[in-house]
Amino acid sequence: MDRQYQKYVGDFIIWSVLLTMxxxxxxxxxxTPLGTRVLxxxxxxMALNFLLGYTGVLSFGHAAYFGLGAYGAGxxxxxxxxxxxxxxxxxxxxxxxxxxIIGLLIIRLRGIYFAMVTIAFGQVFxxxxxxxxxxxxGDDGLSGWSRQPIDLGFFxxxxxxxxxxxxxxxxxxxxxxxxxxxxxxxSPFGRTLLAIRENERRARFLGIPIDRxxxxxxxxxxxxxxxAGTLYALLNNFADPHDLRWDQSGDFVMMAVxxxxxxxxxxxIGAAMFVVLQDYVSSMTSNWMSFIGLFFVLVVLxxxxxxxxxxxxxxxx
Amino acid sequence: MSLLxxxxxxxxxxxxxxxGGASLTVEPGQLYAVIGPxxxxxxxxxxxxxxxxxxxxxxxxxxxxxxTNLLPAxxxxxxxxxxxxxxxxxxxxxVFENLQIAVETASGFRLRMRLSxxxxxxxxxxxxxxxxxxxxxxxxxxxxxxxxxxxxxxxxIMMALALNPRLLLLDxxxxxxxxxxxxxxxxxxxxxxxxxxLAMVLIEHDxxxxxxxxxxxxxxxxxxxxxxxxxxxxxSNEAVQSAYLGTAAA
Ligand SMILES: Nc1ncnc2c1ncn2[C@@H]1O[C@H](COP(=O)(O)OP(=O)(O)O)[C@@H](O)[C@H]1O
Ligand SMILES: [Mg+2]
Numbered sequence: 147m148d149r150q151y152q153k154y155v156g157d158f159i160i161w162s163v164l165l166t167m168x169x170x171x172x173x174x175x176x177x178t179p180l181g182t183r184v185l186x187x188x189x190x191x192m193a194l195n196f197l198l199g200y201t202g203v204l205s206f207g208h209a210a211y212f213g214l215g216a217y218g219a220g221x222x223x224x225x226x227x228x229x230x231x232x233x234x235x236x237x238x239x240x241x242x243x244x245x246x247i248i249g250l251l252i253i254r255l256r257g258i259y260f261a262m263v264t265i266a267f268g269q270v271f272x273x274x275x276x277x278x279x280x281x282x283x284g285d286d287g288l289s290g291w292s293r294q295p296i297d298l299g300f301f302x303x304x305x306x307x308x309x310x311x312x313x314x315x316x317x318x319x320x321x322x323x324x325x326x327x328x329x330x331x332x333s334p335f336g337r338t339l340l341a342i343r344e345n346e347r348r349a350r351f352l353g354i355p356i357d358r359x360x361x362x363x364x365x366x367x368x369x370x371x372x373x374a375g376t377l378y379a380l381l382n383n384f385a386d387p388h389d390l391r392w393d394q395s396g397d398f399v400m401m402a403v404x405x406x407x408x409x410x411x412x413x414x415i416g417a418a419m420f421v422v423l424q425d426y427v428s429s430m431t432s433n434w435m436s437f438i439g440l441f442f443v444l445v446v447l448x449x450x451x452x453x454x455x456x457x458x459x460x461x462x463x
Numbered sequence: 464m465s466l467l468x469x470x471x472x473x474x475x476x477x478x479x480x481x482x483g484g485a486s487l488t489v490e491p492g493q494l495y496a497v498i499g500p501x502x503x504x505x506x507x508x509x510x511x512x513x514x515x516x517x518x519x520x521x522x523x524x525x526x527x528x529x530x531t532n533l534l535p536a537x538x539x540x541x542x543x544x545x546x547x548x549x550x551x552x553x554x555x556x557x558v559f560e561n562l563q564i565a566v567e568t569a570s571g572f573r574l575r576m577r578l579s580x581x582x583x584x585x586x587x588x589x590x591x592x593x594x595x596x597x598x599x600x601x602x603x604x605x606x607x608x609x610x611x612x613x614x615x616x617x618x619x620i621m622m623a624l625a626l627n628p629r630l631l632l633l634d635x636x637x638x639x640x641x642x643x644x645x646x647x648x649x650x651x652x653x654x655x656x657x658x659x660x661l662a663m664v665l666i667e668h669d670x671x672x673x674x675x676x677x678x679x680x681x682x683x684x685x686x687x688x689x690x691x692x693x694x695x696x697x698x699s700n701e702a703v704q705s706a707y708l709g710t711a712a713a
Binding site: 351 | 509513515534535536539540544545547550551553554556557560563564565567569572573574575576577578618622623626
């Protein structure tokens with residue numbers, strides 16, 4: 147009962163903060179696109195954590211699907227249809243199809259082998275984007291396009307020029323994705339995934355076909371990462387080959403672990419810390435990554451369950 | 464019609480013969496025990512029956528169906544459930560959730576996104592029933608990882624039972640337990656056998672636990688069947704007496 151109540155209060159606080167962020171962000175030294183960036187990174191980290199924290203499978207190659215979403219959206223808007231939603235749709239589908247196929251190839255691997263192979267596949271996409279100069283822009287990234295205002299016929303939303311409108315546009319997709327993931331995790335299917343995380347051997351001898359379920363979890367996770375990737379390209383009006391690279395995958399893992407991978411909102415907190423720290427420190431020194439690295443090491447040493455893990459523990463005592 | 468027939472099964476690990484030509488037949492409702500000293504091949508024998516390992520040679524017939532090369536999950540669907548020598552549970556979930564997951568899987572709900580109120584009610588009732596049988600109801604909300612070894616064993620057995628098996632395989636259910644816990648688990652096994660008419664094969668290395676419990680016993684030593692029969696037949700067998708009882712009964 148008490149636990150349930152605390153959960154409601156937590157949800158209420160988080161949604162209130164997210165809903166009002168553009169109204170006060172400038173008062174604390176931020177700016178709206180920074181808030182948008184937090185949302186997008188949080189979506190990616192929460193999607194990764196669906197696999198990592200709730201199925202017990204570590205992927206070090208999620209940037210591949212993030213980047214496929216980004217390039218899918220960018221290329222579509224630049225070369226095919228100058229329509230934001232069409233670009234997002236294509237990016238999402240490209241990410242899902244790639245994840246479905248690659249998932250089939252790697253799903254029998256476990257632990258570190260799985261993680262290594264996800265990196266390898268991620269790097270393949272990185273090199274394609276990097277080398278295929280005349281289409282993807284190569285090392286310079288894909289520019290020369292921008293997100294387009296949303297035209298609902300009766301009503302037009304100018305997400306291109308109105309940063310706040312774009313923030314709420316992203317928040318809309320964030321909310322839907324998070325609601326879907328939360329609903330899945332509360333369902334019998336979600337408990338099956340938890341069973342696999344907790345003890346694969348026991349789960350198998352309950353009659354659960356492990357590989358099939360891990361594949362589904364992987365696909366769900368990659369789907370929302372791809373969605374985050376499309377939004378990221380829209381935010382920057384740009385797709386960067388770095389979005390596909392293994393160190394971007396590492397950032398997602400870091401965000402999840404920083405915030406706490408055993409709690410649903412942990413990766414959101416982790417992403418917020420990561421993005422804000424990156425923004426703040428990189429304005430003072432180009433060596434911002436060593437600050438984040440140090441911070442990460444401290445968190446892992448002193449609260450292995452992440453920042454939200456501390457709060458949780460204090461509640462139990 | 465017998466429930467399980469293992470025909471002359473062998474498992475080699477390289478040059479080591481872990482199980483060398485063991486056979487047994489379990490009838491519906493029978494309580495069968497496999498005993499033997501450490502390293503005799505008992506766990507390997509179980510792993511072959513449950514599909515964790517595939518045999519080098521021999522056949523396993525379950526319910527008149529050859530399951531020798533079937534995946535573990537498929538054997539579970541056909542009514543074969545097992546526990547492990549080293550307890551395998553879901554430590555960071557509550558007792559209730561451990562059993563709930565087993566019940567939902569057994570009900571074919573493992574892929575479902577939602578349950579109807581009546582389905583939810585059914586899952587809940589069955590979970591409560593299993594808690595009741597095992598006497599774990601007061602600890603339903605506790606995390607399994609925080610409970611005693613004996614409680615965790617009982618939970619594992621109840622998870623296997625939640626699958627509504629026709630055959631329950633228990634690998635050393637009393638391993639590493641004190642006298643009281645051993646007594647409790649033995650009573651639980653006795654009750655399951657009596658009340659649910661459940662066929663069971665259980666592994667033990669301590670023959671005394673088994674003599675009062677099992678209807679038939681197989682003795683394994685170094686992968687070979689030393690004897691097979693009723694407890695009386697087995698204890699009066701000379702090979703068993705010299706190889707096993709001589710030390711165990713001392
Ligand atoms: N996966 C394996 N690989 C190699 N040898 C094994 C394996 N599993 C068991 N063994 C060996 O098989 C023999 C029988 O082991 P086991 O079946 O665990 O015996 P028990 O359960 O009767 O104590 C032992 O010598 C053990 O070392
Ligand atoms: Mg053993």
